[in-house]
Amino acid sequence: MKTEIRFSGLGGQGIITAAVILGRAAALYSKKHVVQTQSYGPEARGGASASAVIISDDPVYYPNVTNPSVYVIMSQEAYNKYGNNAPEDALMLLDPGFVTSRPVCRCFEVPATSEAKSQLGKTVFANVIMLGALLEATGIVTYDALEHAVLDSVPKGTETNNKRALAIGQELVRSQL
Amino acid sequence: MNLEDWYRQDRLPHIYCAGCGNGTVLNCTLRAVQELGFRQEETTFISGIGCSSRASGYTSSDSLHTTHGRALAFATGVKLVKPHQHVIVFTGDGDCSAIGGNHFIHACRRNIDLTVVCINNNIYGMTGGQGSPCTPYGAITTTTPYGMHEQPFDLCKLAEAAGANYVARWTSYHVKELTEAIRSGLEVPGLSFIEVMTQCPTSFGSKNKMRLATQMIDMFRENAVLKVKADRDTAAGKPLEPGKFIVGEFVRRHNPPLGVEESK
Amino acid sequence: MTEKTDFLNGNVACAEGAIAAGCRFFAGYPITPSTEIAERMAARLPKIGGTFVQMEDELASVAAIIGGSWAGARTMTATSGPGFSLMMENIGYAAMTETPIVIINVQRGGPSTGQPTKAAQGDMLQCRYGSHGDYSIIALSPSSVQEMFDLTVRAFNLADRFRTPVFLMADETIGHMREKVSLHSDVEIIPRRELKEGELPCAPDENGVPGFGTFGNGHNIHITGLTHSENGYPSTDSAEVHEQLIRRQVGKIEDFRNEIADVDIVNPDAEYIFISYGAPTRTVRQLMADVPETYGHLNLRIVWPFPDESLLAFKNAKAFIIPEMNLGQIAKEVRQYTNIPIVIVPKLGGALHTPAELKKAAEVAKTVTKPMTEVRL
Structure with missing residues (x-):
C-alpha cells in the first residue's frame, strides 16, 4: 500500500510544516516508509508553497510524487497548478476561504483558516486543522501518531491549542461524512 | 630558549638575496617571540606565498607554508581550534593585499587574535619584480615599465578601518622599534598588523635608482616620519612631503577579539 | 548503542553525522542547496565545545579547515558547485600536504550559477581532477538520508586513515528530502595516526601514509605545499623527489582502491x-x-x-x-x-x-x- 499526498498553498500557511508533521507521524510513530519532498527556488517564490509526502508499507525508493491520490490545497493558485488535474478517484481537502474551484474528485471543504481564527484566535493553526481533517478523511496514520508528531514540532505552550486544532479539523470532515 | 634556537638551523642559509631585508624582519620577529618567553609548542608560524612567506620555513616551531594570499584563512582555522596557540603570520604586500586582500580585511574585521607581519617590499620579489598594490606611484617594475600609474594601498589605514586592534608601521632600518612593535602586537589580543617597509635591492631598487641595499636603507631613514612628528605637522597645517611616509604605532585598542581563550 | 531516530532532511543528517564523528570545527560560506548543513553546525557546535565560523568565501573555508585540521580537530566544510570551484586551489594544497579534511558538495546544476535549487551530479570529475597536478582523493555518494549520516561519519574515518581530502558528493535531491534516520551517537571512530618520535613528518609507513604531526604537540614540523622531502622541507629541483612524492601520494589511495570500495x-x-x-x-x-x-x-x-x-x-x-x-x-x-x-x-x-x-x-x-x-x- 502506497499513498502519495500533495500539500500546496501559500507561503506562511504552514504547508511544508504540515507535510513534515505528517511524514514524521508516519515514519516515526507508524512504522511506515516515508519520503517528504518540497519545492525550492523560483517555483517556491511569489508566495507559492508545495510539498509532498509518500507513505508506504514498502521501502520508498523513487522519491518523487507521480500520482498523488490525496491533495491538500490552500490557495487558488495552488489549485490551478496541482488540483486541476486531480483524477476522479483522488481525494481533495481544500480551504474554501482561498479556493473557489471545485474538483471532479471527492472533496472536503475545510475552512481551516477561518476556523483557526474564530475558534483559536490565530490563523497559524490552520495547517494543523488541515492535518486533523486529513486524518479523519483518510486514516492514513493513527490519531496518536499524528498527535505525537504535532507535539514534537510545535512551540512550547501551544500544545493545547494544537490538539484542539486537530479536533476541529476532524470534526469539520466528520460533519460532511 | 635562545634567539638562535628559534631558527630552524638545518634550513640555513636562507634563500634571500644579498641585501634583502627579509632576514632582518625575521630576526626582529623571532627576537620578540624570544623576549616574550613563548614556548615552541605554543607558537605557530603561518605564511602564504612569496619571498616574505618563505620566512616560516626558517622558524623552529610548527609552521605552515600555505597558498598564495590565504595564510590568514589557514591561520584562522589553527587559532579557532587551538586558541592558546600564539599564531604569527608572515605575508607580503602582494600576498596580503592583492590575492589575499579579502582575507586580510575579513581577518581584521573578525579581529582574530593573530599577529600579522607584512613585509612590504613594494613588488613581487619571488617572481622577479612585478608591480604590486603597494608599488609607489611612478615606480618602475617589470609590469610597470613606464611607471606605476595606479595609486598604492595604505595597508595600515586598511587594517585600521577594517577593525584590527593593533596597527603599526616600521622599516627594516628601525629594528628596535620593529621588534618592540611585534612584541606589542603579540601582547595585544585581537588582530595585530605590523607593516615593515623592506628593501628589495635586487628587483625594486635596481629599477628605481637604489641599486644598493644601503641606498634603500638610507631612503627609509630619510623618508620615514615618526607619527608624533607627522601629527604635529598635520596640526600645524603642514602636509606630508611627497615620497615621505609615516612610521609608528597607529592603533592600539581593545575591541572584542575572536579566538581568545576565556581565561586570557 | 544509544540511538535516536528522527525525521530529517539529508543536509541536517549530514551535519549530525559530522558531529557524531567528532567534527568540532566547521568553516563555510552559505550556498544553496547546502546551507542547511552550515546552519545546523552553527546551531550545534558551540553547545558541544566546537567552533563554527562563516568565512569570506570558499577559498578561505577550505584554508580554515586545513588549518583547523593541523591544529588537531576533525574539520569540515559544505558547499555546492560555484563554491566547489573556488575550493579547488586549497583542495590541491590539502592533497599535497596530506591534510585530512571533509568536504560536502550538495550538487546543483552547473556550470556557473546554473540551477541553484536543482539536483545534478555534474561535479564528479571536478571532484576527482579539479585541482592542478596529479593527485588522488576519496569520494562517497549517498543515496538516502541515512547515508548522509553514515557516509559523513565514514568520510572522516577515511580522511584520517588515508590523510586525504574526502568528499561527500551528495545532490540536491538527497540533501533536501526528509526520511527517517537513525542518529547513532557511538559511531566507529578511526583516528589519524600521530607522528611518532624520531619519525620524519612526511615519511610513509607501510601503507604509504606518514604519521600526522599535530601542531602544538611538540613535533616542530614544517608543512609546505611545495614539493618536499620526507623531512617536510621544500625540495623543488629534484625530479626524483617530486616523482617519488607524487607517486606515493597517489598510490596510497589508488593502490587500496578495492579495499576502500563500498x-x-x-x-x-x-x-x-x-x-x-x-x-x-x-x-x-x-x-x-x-x-x-x-x-x-x-x-x-x-x-x-x-x-x-x-x-x-x-x-x-x-x-x-x-x-x-x-x-x-x-x-x-x-x-x-x-x-x-x-x-x-x-x-x-x-x-x-x-x-x-x-x-x-x-x-x-x-x-x-x-x-x-x-x-x-
Whole structure:
C-alpha cells in the first residue's frame, strides 16, 4: 500500500510544516516508509508553497510524487497548478476561504483558516486543522501518531491549542461524512 | 630558549638575496617571540606565498607554508581550534593585499587574535619584480615599465578601518622599534598588523635608482616620519612631503577579539 | 548503542553525522542547496565545545579547515558547485600536504550559477581532477538520508586513515528530502595516526601514509605545499623527489582502491546491469522492486577511487546501463575497465530519472553493439 499526498498553498500557511508533521507521524510513530519532498527556488517564490509526502508499507525508493491520490490545497493558485488535474478517484481537502474551484474528485471543504481564527484566535493553526481533517478523511496514520508528531514540532505552550486544532479539523470532515 | 634556537638551523642559509631585508624582519620577529618567553609548542608560524612567506620555513616551531594570499584563512582555522596557540603570520604586500586582500580585511574585521607581519617590499620579489598594490606611484617594475600609474594601498589605514586592534608601521632600518612593535602586537589580543617597509635591492631598487641595499636603507631613514612628528605637522597645517611616509604605532585598542581563550 | 531516530532532511543528517564523528570545527560560506548543513553546525557546535565560523568565501573555508585540521580537530566544510570551484586551489594544497579534511558538495546544476535549487551530479570529475597536478582523493555518494549520516561519519574515518581530502558528493535531491534516520551517537571512530618520535613528518609507513604531526604537540614540523622531502622541507629541483612524492601520494589511495570500495551488487547473474550512485540509485532500486529478477545493479557508495574490480562480479553482463545526472562522467571511468557495451542515460535539468525512463534505457541496451550508446530521454 502506497499513498502519495500533495500539500500546496501559500507561503506562511504552514504547508511544508504540515507535510513534515505528517511524514514524521508516519515514519516515526507508524512504522511506515516515508519520503517528504518540497519545492525550492523560483517555483517556491511569489508566495507559492508545495510539498509532498509518500507513505508506504514498502521501502520508498523513487522519491518523487507521480500520482498523488490525496491533495491538500490552500490557495487558488495552488489549485490551478496541482488540483486541476486531480483524477476522479483522488481525494481533495481544500480551504474554501482561498479556493473557489471545485474538483471532479471527492472533496472536503475545510475552512481551516477561518476556523483557526474564530475558534483559536490565530490563523497559524490552520495547517494543523488541515492535518486533523486529513486524518479523519483518510486514516492514513493513527490519531496518536499524528498527535505525537504535532507535539514534537510545535512551540512550547501551544500544545493545547494544537490538539484542539486537530479536533476541529476532524470534526469539520466528520460533519460532511 | 635562545634567539638562535628559534631558527630552524638545518634550513640555513636562507634563500634571500644579498641585501634583502627579509632576514632582518625575521630576526626582529623571532627576537620578540624570544623576549616574550613563548614556548615552541605554543607558537605557530603561518605564511602564504612569496619571498616574505618563505620566512616560516626558517622558524623552529610548527609552521605552515600555505597558498598564495590565504595564510590568514589557514591561520584562522589553527587559532579557532587551538586558541592558546600564539599564531604569527608572515605575508607580503602582494600576498596580503592583492590575492589575499579579502582575507586580510575579513581577518581584521573578525579581529582574530593573530599577529600579522607584512613585509612590504613594494613588488613581487619571488617572481622577479612585478608591480604590486603597494608599488609607489611612478615606480618602475617589470609590469610597470613606464611607471606605476595606479595609486598604492595604505595597508595600515586598511587594517585600521577594517577593525584590527593593533596597527603599526616600521622599516627594516628601525629594528628596535620593529621588534618592540611585534612584541606589542603579540601582547595585544585581537588582530595585530605590523607593516615593515623592506628593501628589495635586487628587483625594486635596481629599477628605481637604489641599486644598493644601503641606498634603500638610507631612503627609509630619510623618508620615514615618526607619527608624533607627522601629527604635529598635520596640526600645524603642514602636509606630508611627497615620497615621505609615516612610521609608528597607529592603533592600539581593545575591541572584542575572536579566538581568545576565556581565561586570557 | 544509544540511538535516536528522527525525521530529517539529508543536509541536517549530514551535519549530525559530522558531529557524531567528532567534527568540532566547521568553516563555510552559505550556498544553496547546502546551507542547511552550515546552519545546523552553527546551531550545534558551540553547545558541544566546537567552533563554527562563516568565512569570506570558499577559498578561505577550505584554508580554515586545513588549518583547523593541523591544529588537531576533525574539520569540515559544505558547499555546492560555484563554491566547489573556488575550493579547488586549497583542495590541491590539502592533497599535497596530506591534510585530512571533509568536504560536502550538495550538487546543483552547473556550470556557473546554473540551477541553484536543482539536483545534478555534474561535479564528479571536478571532484576527482579539479585541482592542478596529479593527485588522488576519496569520494562517497549517498543515496538516502541515512547515508548522509553514515557516509559523513565514514568520510572522516577515511580522511584520517588515508590523510586525504574526502568528499561527500551528495545532490540536491538527497540533501533536501526528509526520511527517517537513525542518529547513532557511538559511531566507529578511526583516528589519524600521530607522528611518532624520531619519525620524519612526511615519511610513509607501510601503507604509504606518514604519521600526522599535530601542531602544538611538540613535533616542530614544517608543512609546505611545495614539493618536499620526507623531512617536510621544500625540495623543488629534484625530479626524483617530486616523482617519488607524487607517486606515493597517489598510490596510497589508488593502490587500496578495492579495499576502500563500498558497493552493492544485486543480481550478479543478470545480463543487463545498471551502474549508479547517489540519487539515480533510488530510481534503479524502484525499477528493480517493480520488476524483480530482471536486471543487475552495481551501486557505488564510494565513487573515487573507482572500484574497478566490482565490474567483474557481473559475469554474464551484455551491457552496463549508467544513469547519471550529468552527461556521462562516471560512465567514462567505467569504459576504462571493460569492453562490455555501455549505455549512458544522462539526465540534466534537475529532475531525477523516472523508473519508466530507465526501463526504456534497458530496452535500448538489448540492441546495442557499439562500445558506448547514449539514450536521449
